[in-house]
Amino acid sequence: MNQPRKQMHMGYFHLPVGRHPAAWRRDEARGHPEDLAWAVEVARKAEAGLFDIFFLADNLVGPTPEGNGRGGGFEPLTLLGALAATTSSIGLAATVSTSFSEPFNVARMLASLDHLSGGRVAWNVVTSQADRAAQNFGQEALPEHDERYARAAEFVAVVKGLWDTWDDGALRLDKTSGVYVDLAGVRELNHRGPYYAVRGPLNVSRPPQGRPVIIQAGASEAGIALAGRIAEVAFTAQDTVEDGLAYRRQLEAAASGRTVFDGATLDQAASDGTASGRAASGRAAAARVSSDPAAIDGAPACPLILPGIMPIIGRTPREAREKFAALQARTDVAAGIRQLSGRWGRDLSDCDLDGPVPEPGPRVHGVSRVRMLLNKARSENYTLRDLATLAAASYGHRIVVGSPEEIADDLEHWFRAGAADGFNLIPAGMPDGLYDFVDLVVPELQRRDLYRTRYESGTLRGHLGLPRPAPGRG
Numbered sequence: 001m002n003q004p005r006k007q008m009h010m011g012y013f014h015l016p017v018g019r020h021p022a023a024w025r026r027d028e029a030r031g032h033p034e035d036l037a038w039a040v041e042v043a044r045k046a047e048a049g050l051f052d053i054f055f056l057a058d059n060l061v062g063p064t065p066e067g068n069g070r071g072g073g074f075e076p077l078t079l080l081g082a083l084a085a086t087t088s089s090i091g092l093a094a095t096v097s098t099s100f101s102e103p104f105n106v107a108r109m110l111a112s113l114d115h116l117s118g119g120r121v122a123w124n125v126v127t128s129q130a131d132r133a134a135q136n137f138g139q140e141a142l143p144e145h146d147e148r149y150a151r152a153a154e155f156v157a158v159v160k161g162l163w164d165t166w167d168d169g170a171l172r173l174d175k176t177s178g179v180y181v182d183l184a185g186v187r188e189l190n191h192r193g194p195y196y197a198v199r200g201p202l203n204v205s206r207p208p209q210g211r212p213v214i215i216q217a218g219a220s221e222a223g224i225a226l227a228g229r230i231a232e233v234a235f236t237a238q239d240t241v242e243d244g245l246a247y248r249r250q251l252e253a254a255a256s257g258r259t260v261f262d263g264a265t266l267d268q269a270a271s272d273g274t275a276s277g278r279a280a281s282g283r284a285a286a287a288r289v290s291s292d293p294a295a296i297d298g299a300p301a302c303p304l305i306l307p308g309i310m311p312i313i314g315r316t317p318r319e320a321r322e323k324f325a326a327l328q329a330r331t332d333v334a335a336g337i338r339q340l341s342g343r344w345g346r347d348l349s350d351c352d353l354d355g356p357v358p359e360p361g362p363r364v365h366g367v368s369r370v371r372m373l374l375n376k377a378r379s380e381n382y383t384l385r386d387l388a389t390l391a392a393a394s395y396g397h398r399i400v401v402g403s404p405e406e407i408a409d410d411l412e413h414w415f416r417a418g419a420a421d422g423f424n425l426i427p428a429g430m431p432d433g434l435y436d437f438v439d440l441v442v443p444e445l446q447r448r449d450l451y452r453t454r455y456e457s458g459t460l461r462g463h464l465g466l467p468r469p470a471p472g473r474g
Helices: 036-048 076-086 103-117 145-163 221-230 241-256 266-270 275-279 283-290 317-329 333-344 367-379 384-394 404-417 432-447 460-464
Strands: 009-013 053-056 091-097 121-126 171-174 179-181 213-216 233-236 304-313 398-402 422-425
Touching: 009 304, 036 053, 036 076, 036 432, 053 076, 076 091, 076 103, 091 103, 091 213, 091 460, 103 121, 103 145, 121 145, 145 221, 213 221, 213 460, 221 241, 233 241, 241 304, 241 404, 304 317, 304 404, 304 432, 317 384, 317 398, 333 367, 333 384, 367 384, 384 398, 398 404, 404 422, 404 432, 422 432
Parallel strands: 009 053, 009 422, 053 091, 091 121, 121 213, 213 233, 233 304, 304 398, 304 422
Antiparallel strands: 171 179
């Protein structure tokens, strides 16, 4: 098993008004989903807190009852363009779905942003989960789960291949010789696979990082297999250190091609030509499948693991508990039931609120969240009402309530146990969800020598300790 890093990494999950559904209604709340000045202010605060990553999720569905009526917000790549110009050090990560995009466009946009930011960009690879999203793109329903991941694996291989169609320095602009582009350092990709045919080369030169950092958050068998194959950072959701350690073991096995998938090892599955097999292969197999000898260059043996956390911070333990209780008192249980119904793959509105939590349906959405919530309900004897209230508050991530010292104790325990390489901070409300963490918790982590005191690199790869991959020649 990988040994924990000496100092933890930290991502900030940008939610302009916070995650908790009641937090934005407080008198002291600030923020707006479509205010650029606010996004810039928050990004600079995260940068002052020496965060590795400013992370943007995405939603391709308009406001729904399941989402508590929320809507609005900037398209992630558009916002990152503005933040690239208004920050100087923090990494900038955007979610882009492989379900409704084309590899050439994604490769071009992310390479452009990596140039604009001086090498600070990451791509969070997702496959999309909602049929409602598919219906915004001319489809009645999404493909089946495993096929989405098989397509995603090929999508990422093509994007990486396109980034590698340029050698470093091929864009020369040499006035003396008159060479604008050294064409000997640019080549076609000529990819042809089950889902994509892309000629190349890319029309943007090689990114400053070689390749932007790849993030993935899948926790189903196919999702862990994909993360093991492509990811350099894994966002995840676990409720206990034991679950975190189990996830690490699964991810390390997936990265080496040893995970059992439908009764076979990943490499065995990859050789059988099935959709599951194509999605489920380790890092070495990824190089074979993509015909890219550099496909695993620059990737650690196991991705860095950053579980999501929602800290509720008070200057004293009592203040933190009171703050959380006040938020929970305003929680809409019906909204929590709607959210759980969407995750559970079945309508829970007719179930007894004060009875046990029902088993999920056959088609759940967000495997890791459902598993975590169900395990918590079973271990702590939650009623459906209890779980709906919790789910509405956190959307399935772990809530940590306490003073700065207690929050630091919790994070240190997970980090030193090897259950996490750092964390993805999900603020309950704004601005306190981020600002209190930066002002109160970060200094405590620094006092314990668990957190950086300055940026030591200008690139996101440098922040994360990831090497810069060399161009591949497939």
